[in-house]
Amino acid sequence: MNRERFQQLLEAYGADFSRWPEGERAAGEAFARWNTADVAASVAVARALDATLDSVKSEPLDLEALSAKILAAAPRAHPMFDRRAVYALAACAVFGVLIGFGAGMLAPAPAMDETYFVQALEAPWLGEEG
Amino acid sequence: MVDPDAEYVRKAAEGDTLAASALVRRHLPRMVGFARRMLNDATEAEDVAQEVFLRAWREAPNWRPGAAKFETWMHRVALNLCYDRLRRRRETPDADAGLAVADPAPLPSDAWLAQQRAARVQAALAQLPDRQRAAITLVHFQDCSNIAAADMLEVSVEALESLLARGRRTLKAALADVAQDLMGGADGPSS
Numbered sequence: 001m002n003r004e005r006f007q008q009l010l011e012a013y014g015a016d017f018s019r020w021p022e023g024e025r026a027a028g029e030a031f032a033r034w035n036t037a038d039v040a041a042s043v044a045v046a047r048a049l050d051a052t053l054d055s056v057k058s059e060p061l062d063l064e065a066l067s068a069k070i071l072a073a074a075p076r077a078h079p080m081f082d083r084r085a086v087y088a089l090a091a092c093a094v095f096g097v098l099i100g101f102g103a104g105m106l107a108p109a110p111a112m113d114e115t116y117f118v119q120a121l122e123a124p125w126l127g128e129e130g
Numbered sequence: 131m132v133d134p135d136a137e138y139v140r141k142a143a144e145g146d147t148l149a150a151s152a153l154v155r156r157h158l159p160r161m162v163g164f165a166r167r168m169l170n171d172a173t174e175a176e177d178v179a180q181e182v183f184l185r186a187w188r189e190a191p192n193w194r195p196g197a198a199k200f201e202t203w204m205h206r207v208a209l210n211l212c213y214d215r216l217r218r219r220r221e222t223p224d225a226d227a228g229l230a231v232a233d234p235a236p237l238p239s240d241a242w243l244a245q246q247r248a249a250r251v252q253a254a255l256a257q258l259p260d261r262q263r264a265a266i267t268l269v270h271f272q273d274c275s276n277i278a279a280a281d282m283l284e285v286s287v288e289a290l291e292s293l294l295a296r297g298r299r300t301l302k303a304a305l306a307d308v309a310q311d312l313m314g315g316a317d318g319p320s321s
Contacts, residue, residue, distance in 0.1 A: 012294040013276070019269055021276045021287070048309040049302050053270055055312060056248035061162055066176050067154050070183040075190060077145025 001027035007042060015047035135200035136193075143190035154183065157201065160272060161208055167267040168212040170256045178211045198281065205272075205282040209264055216260055247308055254304040262297030265290055 001024065009028055013019040017029050032043055135156070141149035161182050165175035182204055193200070255263055261283065268279040269290075280290040302309070 008291065008295070011298060012291040013269065014298065019273070045302070046298075048313045049298060049305070050270075051312050052247075052251060052305050052309045053266075053301070055244065055308075056251045061159055063158055063162060063176075066162075066180060067158060070154055070158065070180055071147065071150055073184055074147065074150035074187050075143055075145050076147075 001031045003039070006031050006039070010042055010046050014050045015043050016050055133195050133199045136195040139186075139190050139193045139195075139200055142187070143193065150187075153186070153200075157204055158183070160201075161204060164205065164208055164267055164272055165212055167255060167271055168209070168260075168263060169215060170252050174215060178208055178215070181211055182208045199278075202278060202281050205268070205274075206284070209282065212264075213260060247312070250308050251305060254301050257304065258297050258300060262293050262300070265293035266297045266301070269294060 005024075006028060009020055009024060013021075017025050017032075020028050032039060035043070135153065138149045138153050138156075142153055158179060161179040162175050165178040166172060169175055169178070185207055186200075186204065189203075198206075255266070258266070264283060265279065268274045268282055269276065272279075274282065276287050276290060280287045283290060283293075285293070
C-alpha cells in the first residue's frame with residue numbers, strides 16, 4: 001500500500017475500512033495507523049463525510065401493508081392441480097389410447113357375411129301379412 | 131458462489147408461503163431503502179420494491195442458481211426500474227417533484243436539526259448523476275462489497291471506484307457545512 005493507492009481507496013470507500021476491498025483492508029488500516037499528519041487529515045475529511053451520510057442512514061420503515069400486498073401475489077401451491085398429478089393423468093390418458101389402439105389392431109376383422117340380411121329379407125313373415 | 135437465497139427461491143416458486151415470507155422479510159426493507167435513496171420519494175420507492183418482487187415471483191420457477199446471486203439480480207432489477215423512473219422524470223418534469231411535505235407537528239430543535247440535515251443530504255444525493263448515486267447507495271447505504279456492487283452496476287471494480295470517488299467528491303463540496311456541524315468543528319473537514 002502506497003500513499004497514492006491509500007488516497008484512492010479513501011476517496012472511493014471512505015474512512016470505514018469495513019467498506020474497503022477485502023484484500024486491501026488490513027494494509028489500509030496499517031497504513032492509517034502509521035500515518036503522517038496529512039494522512040490523518042485525509043482520513044478525518046473522509047470520516048466527516050461518512051458521518052454526514054450516516055446521519056440519514058436508518059429511517060424507520062413501516063412495510064407491513066406492502067409486505068402483505070407482495071405476499072398476496074406470491075406463487076401458490078395448487079393441490080388440486082399438482083404438477084405430478086397432472087403428469088400422472090396425462091400418462092394414464094396416453095396409456096389408455098395406446099391400449100385401445102393396440103386392442104383394435106389385434107382384434108379379428110369382422111367377416112363380410114351378408115347371410116343374416118339375406119335371411120332376414122327372405123323371412124316368410126315378411127310380405128305375408130293377412 | 132453460494133447463494134443464501136437459492137433454497138428460499140426454489141421453495142417460493144413451489145408455492146411455499148413461508149419461503150416467500152422469508153424472502154420478503156430479508157429483502158423488502160433493503161429494496162425500499164435502495165429505491166428511496168435513488169428516487170428520493172417514499173411512494174415511488176415502495177412501487178419499485180413491489181415491482182421487483184412481482185418480477186421475482188414470475189422468475190422464481192425459472193431461477194437457476196449460479197449465474198448471479200438472487201440479491202444481485204434484485205438490485206439490478208430495482209436499479210433499472212429506478213433508472214426508468216428517473217428518465218421519465220427528466221422527460222416530463224413534475225412541478226411538485228422533490229417538494230418535501232411539511233410535517234404539521236412541531237419538532238424539538240434537535241429533531242428539527244436532524245430532519246434538516248437529512249433533507250440536505252438527500253438533496254445532495256439527488257443531485258448526483260444516477261450512476262454515482264447508485265454506486266454510493268450500494269456501497270455506503272446497502273453495505274455491498276465492492277465486487278457485489280460492481281456486479282450489480284455491471285461495471286468493473288475500477289469503474290466502481292471511479293464512480294464512488296467522483297460522487298463523494300461532489301458530496302463533500304455540497305455538504306461541507308453539514309459535515310462541519312456534525313463533527314462539531316473539532317476535527318471537521320478542512321477540504
